[in-house]
Amino acid sequence: xxxxxxxxxxxxxxxxxxxxxxxxxxxxxxxxxxxxxxxxxxxxxxxxxxxxxxxxxxxxxxxxxxxxxxxxxxxxxxxxxxxxxxxxxxxxxxxxxxxxxxxxxxxxxxxxxxxxxxxxxxxxxxxxxxxxxxxxxxxxxxxxxxxxxxxxxxxxxxxxxxxxxxxxxxxxxxxxxxxxxxxxxxxxxxxxxxxxxxxxxxxxxxxxxxxxxxxxxxxxxxxxxxxxxxxxxxxxxxxxxxxxxxxxxxxxxxxxxxxxxxxx
Amino acid sequence: xxxxxxxxxxxxxxxxxxxxxxxxxxxxxxxxxxxxxxxxxxxxxxxxxxxxxxxxxxxxxxxxxxxxxxxxxxxxxxxxxxxxxxxxxxxxxxxxxxxxxxxxxxxxxxxxxxxxxxxxxxxxxxxxxxxxxxxxxxxxxxxxxxxxxxxxxxxxxxxxxxxxxxxxxxxxxxxxxxxxxxxxxxxxxxxxxxxxxxxxxxxxxxxxxxxxxxxxxxxxxxxxxxxxxxxxxxxxxxxxxxxxxxxxxxxxxxxxxxxxxxxxxxxxxxxxxxxxxxxxxxxxxxxxxxxxxxxxxxxxxxxxxxxxxxxxx
Numbered sequence: 001x002x003x004x005x006x007x008x009x010x011x012x013x014x015x016x017x018x019x020x021x022x023x024x025x026x027x028x029x030x031x032x033x034x035x036x037x038x039x040x041x042x043x044x045x046x047x048x049x050x051x052x053x054x055x056x057x058x059x060x061x062x063x064x065x066x067x068x069x070x071x072x073x074x075x076x077x078x079x080x081x082x083x084x085x086x087x088x089x090x091x092x093x094x095x096x097x098x099x100x101x102x103x104x105x106x107x108x109x110x111x112x113x114x115x116x117x118x119x120x121x122x123x124x125x126x127x128x129x130x131x132x133x134x135x136x137x138x139x140x141x142x143x144x145x146x147x148x149x150x151x152x153x154x155x156x157x158x159x160x161x162x163x164x165x166x167x168x169x170x171x172x173x174x175x176x177x178x179x180x181x182x183x184x185x186x187x188x189x190x191x192x193x194x195x196x197x198x199x200x201x202x203x204x205x206x207x208x209x210x211x212x213x214x215x216x217x218x219x220x221x222x223x224x225x226x227x228x229x230x231x232x233x234x235x236x237x238x239x240x241x242x243x244x245x246x247x248x249x250x251x252x253x254x255x256x257x258x259x260x261x262x263x264x
Numbered sequence: 265x266x267x268x269x270x271x272x273x274x275x276x277x278x279x280x281x282x283x284x285x286x287x288x289x290x291x292x293x294x295x296x297x298x299x300x301x302x303x304x305x306x307x308x309x310x311x312x313x314x315x316x317x318x319x320x321x322x323x324x325x326x327x328x329x330x331x332x333x334x335x336x337x338x339x340x341x342x343x344x345x346x347x348x349x350x351x352x353x354x355x356x357x358x359x360x361x362x363x364x365x366x367x368x369x370x371x372x373x374x375x376x377x378x379x380x381x382x383x384x385x386x387x388x389x390x391x392x393x394x395x396x397x398x399x400x401x402x403x404x405x406x407x408x409x410x411x412x413x414x415x416x417x418x419x420x421x422x423x424x425x426x427x428x429x430x431x432x433x434x435x436x437x438x439x440x441x442x443x444x445x446x447x448x449x450x451x452x453x454x455x456x457x458x459x460x461x462x463x464x465x466x467x468x469x470x471x472x473x474x475x476x477x478x479x480x481x482x483x484x485x486x487x488x489x490x491x492x493x494x495x496x497x498x499x500x501x502x503x504x505x506x507x508x509x510x511x512x513x514x515x516x517x518x519x520x521x522x523x524x525x526x527x528x529x530x531x532x533x534x535x536x537x538x539x540x541x542x543x544x545x546x547x548x549x550x551x552x553x554x555x556x557x558x559x560x561x562x563x564x565x566x567x568x569x570x571x572x573x574x575x576x577x
Contacts, residue, residue: 009299009418009448011272011334014344015374025371029364036359101355107323108351108412109372110343 020112022119030123034090043089043187044131048082049138055200056144066231068147073230075145077199079135080159080226083128084166084219085190090124091170091253092182099178124167125160132156147230154229162222162242166190168249169218175256193219218245272335274299274419274450275320279329282315282474289315291474292329297452299418302445304461305454306485307471313454314352316471317421320452321349334418345373345415350408352423358397362388362407365396369411376414385440386410401428409437413444420444422453426460438464462486491516492532496545499523505543512538 017023034040052075055061061071094117097103106116136156139145147155174182194200196210197219203211214220221241228234275297282290290312297303305313318324319331322338333341341347356365366383370376383389386406391399399407405428412420420441426434442464445451455461461468462482470478470485478488491514498505506520514530525545529535532550539545 009334009346011336011341011344011346011418014346016343017372017374021372023371026368029360029368029371032364033357033359097355097357100357102357103355104323104351105355105408105411106372108321108342108349109369110345110374111372112343 017110020115020118021110022115026119027122027126030119031126034123034127040086040089040127044082044086044127045134048078048131048135051081052078052135052138053142056139056142061144062146066147066227066233067151068230069145071139071144072147072151073227075135075139076155076159076227076230077223079132079156080162080223081190081194081199081219082131082135083159083163084194084222085187086127086131087124087163087167088170088173088186088190089183090120090127091167091172092174092186094120094171094257095174095178095182096180098175120171121164121167124163124170128163128167129160132159151229155226158229159222159226162226165218165222165242165246165249168246168253171253172249172256175253190219193217194223196220197223199223215241218249221245272299273297273332274301274334275452276332277316277320277329278331280316280319280326280331281328282312282319282324283327289474290319290326293471293474293476295469295476295479297450299450300445300448302442302451302464302466303453304465304468305452305471306456306458306461306468307454308456311471312474313471314423315474317349317351317423317452317454320421321347341419345375346417347419347421348412348415348417349421350405350412350423350425351421352427356396356404356407358395360396361393362396362399362403363392365407366410366414370414373415375416377416379414382410382413385413387436402430402433405429406433406437417449419450419452422451424455425453458486491528491530493551494527494529494532494535494539494548495551496525496539496548497523498525498539498543498545500544505539505545509535509538 055074055078056071058074061069061074063070065073094103103116133156136152170182170186173186177185196214197217198206198214199219203214203220206214215237218241221238221243222245224234224238225242273296275295277293277295280290280293281288293312293316305316307313315324319326320333320338322331322342331338333347336344336346338347360368363379363383366379370379370382380389383392386409388403388406388410391403396404396407405425409425422441426437429437441451453465462485465482468478468480468482468485469476478485480488502520502523502525506518506525509515509518509525509527512529512531512534515527515535516530517528519526527535536548536550539548
């Protein structure tokens with residue numbers, strides 16, 4: 001019996017979608033939506049390329065660093081920063097979609113809240129991955145950065161894993177700061193944290209006081225981790241730092257979201 | 265139509281209440297809506313219509329009582345695409361096109377109608393590639409309607425569905441709805457227009473201050489609303505007075521309990537005049553039913569034109 005000629009509706013013939021509604025069509029449309037957004041393209045693709053080209057052309061970029069050179073060190077750092085920023089922007093969109101009532105619209109469909117978050121997290125990872133890939137491809141073509149291939153790959157993957165922390169930060173801040181203002185805080189904020197956390201400038205150039213503060217900031221741990229394949233230098237407190245900030249941001253995001261759900 | 269399917273109500277609410285802090289938005293609603301019915305949920309703004317619809321959709325949980333849709337919990341019914349809704353507050357993504365929005369929603373259901381069919385029946389094929397942000401309010405409303413039709417729902421909930429539509433759009437909208445209900449789809453729509461309810465619903469459920477004050481066909485509801493109840497104490501020959509009251513024009517019902525008489529009439533003034541002038545009745549009271557209050561804000565009453573104007577603003 002086809003649905004259009006039926007005279008009654010039998011609930012027993014109806015199915016629940018698998019995976020709470022998570023599917024590839026959804027990801028495809030979300031991805032297209034992202035790439036149409038000029039702001040996203042600038043933050044994800046153009047700005048990181050510019051930063052990578054500027055920083056790797058500094059004096060001393062060819063000096064050796066770990067199993068490669070300083071340009072490689074810079075490239076990994078810029079890729080991490082670009083991915084973190086992109087993930088943040090993706091996270092902040094969750095709150096924006098809530099504020100505009102789109103999440104409420106989605107509640108009229110079988111999409112489960114967990115699947116929704118999974119879609120957003122996947123999008124943050126994909127876009128973060130694109131940012132990392134773009135920076136690395138440009139770096140490879142430019143030819144200044146020197147490091148073994150496995151270091152290249154490993155650093156990129158570690159950077160990608162670390163971006164999840166910043167997707168959670170984006171969700172958290174997105175809920176606290178309403179609307180599109182979230183990125184106006186997250187953009188400069190993340191740049192400041194990156195300077196402080198030794199992403200753009202090595203911590204060894206800071207004085208003791210600043211350096212001791214830097215160890216506690218969110219960018220420090222992830223930067224150390226993603227550069228570890230190159231530098232072979234990974235202090236235990238860098239790992240503690242990364243895990244702790246991940247836990248803090250996820251808890252914060254979950255807390256704000258659960259408060260908000262009470263109202264939907 | 266198989267027996268066990270048709271015997272399950274499309275909507276079943278049992279003693280449903282909803283409090284928001286100290287505010288009692290819904291104060292105990294019992295309601296059964298049968299498959300294939302087109303029912304208007306009529307009431308003034310703030311009567312509890314949206315709150316009740318939210319509970320039928322599982323968007324919020326009753327403070328007390330239970331809500332069931334086609335014998336299932338509301339969220340289970342939504343997950344199976346059996347219930348869908350066009351809500352006042354549902355947002356859209358401005359940066360998606362109309363077609364992308366429908367395709368996005370379609371991908372979430374296990375079984376759906378083809379995207380192009382739905383665009384066609386909602387009358388938005390010609391704007392399928394337009395960004396949602398560039399669509400008018402009426403076009404966006406038709407898009408929401410298209411999204412609601414995707415799963416071929418057994419129950420469709422509409423919250424003030426024709427807001428923002430012009431007269432022509434409204435007519436097309438309702439003819440589509442009526443056509444679908446002939447196939448067995450149940451429709452519950454909230455409105456604060458008596459005319460819309462009367463014209464398009466088989467049954468009107470009148471809600472005011474969080475309770476159902478009347479439930480019946482359009483003409484039954486309108487008849488109810490036009491009367492008031494007069495109460496008085498009549499000590500001298502109450503039976504004769506009751507009989508005479510029955511002969512007065514516009515009197516629907518006369519009830520006598522001891523020396524207390526209760527009269528429901530369209531023209532309460534005539535009843536009062538008779539009682540006071542021609543009998544020794546005392547302690548006379550005229551009371552409007554709860555329904556009256558609800559109707560005042562729905563239809564306007566010639567005695568309170570200013571009040572109505574304020575409400576419609």
